[in-house]
Amino acid sequence: MHTFAYKLKLQPLVWGVGALTPETLAGRLTTDASIRTLTEHAWGHVAEIALERDSHHEALNELLVAAQELGYSFGEAEITKVADRALEMALGGGITGAGAVGSSSQNGEAAFLAGMAGWALGLLIGAGMEKVEVLYEVQWTNAGWHLISVRRTGRAVGPVLDAP
Numbered sequence: 001m002h003t004f005a006y007k008l009k010l011q012p013l014v015w016g017v018g019a020l021t022p023e024t025l026a027g028r029l030t031t032d033a034s035i036r037t038l039t040e041h042a043w044g045h046v047a048e049i050a051l052e053r054d055s056h057h058e059a060l061n062e063l064l065v066a067a068q069e070l071g072y073s074f075g076e077a078e079i080t081k082v083a084d085r086a087l088e089m090a091l092g093g094g095i096t097g098a099g100a101v102g103s104s105s106q107n108g109e110a111a112f113l114a115g116m117a118g119w120a121l122g123l124l125i126g127a128g129m130e131k132v133e134v135l136y137e138v139q140w141t142n143a144g145w146h147l148i149s150v151r152r153t154g155r156a157v158g159p160v161l162d163a164p
Contacts, residue, residue: 003050005036006059007078010067011044017071020045028066044072060138060145077138079147 010020018024022035025047029035036048053059056079067073136147 003081004052004056004059005048005050005080006063007046007048007080008063008067008074009044009076010047010072010074013068013071013073020070020072024070025049025066028069030062056136056138056147057145075140078134079136079138081133081135 020038020040022038025038026033026035029049029051032052034050036050038045038047049063051059051063053062060077063077064074134150137150139146139148
């Protein structure tokens with residue numbers, strides 16, 4: 001299963017804006033949006049929000065309006081795809097276990113049992129893993145959103161926007 005997350009570098013539009021909390025931000029978003037993280041920095045906040053829309057531009061516009069209603073704005077963002085590794089690991093473990101035992105013993109029942117054990121082990125290992133793939137770095141320009149295609153893959157790593 002894949003989820004698209006939008007990591008936004010939020011900065012106040014004016015001095016003296018209200019406190020930004022996950023609750024206040026969620027109050028400006030539709031119910032299908034999910035705030036994954038919201039961290040505060042000296043210059044503002046970094047928010048990671050999962051949102052499914054027909055296009056990335058539509059999602060970015062919706063997020064910008066919500067931020068501006070709270071007195072914040074953003075000109076930089078990252079779009080990431082987060083994959084759940086549990087199913088991927090379970091299938092890989094099951095196929096590996098069945099293939100290894102089945103080919104060495106030539107016993108169908110042993111191959112089936114090894115496959116089930118590999119599936120269970122893969123499911124347990126994969127349940128705690130997330131694979132994050134950064135698809136785009138986003139910048140606001142006078143012509144609208146500019147999506148720069150990048151390919152960085154890793155385990156739930158902090159992206160460039162987290163740097164001070």
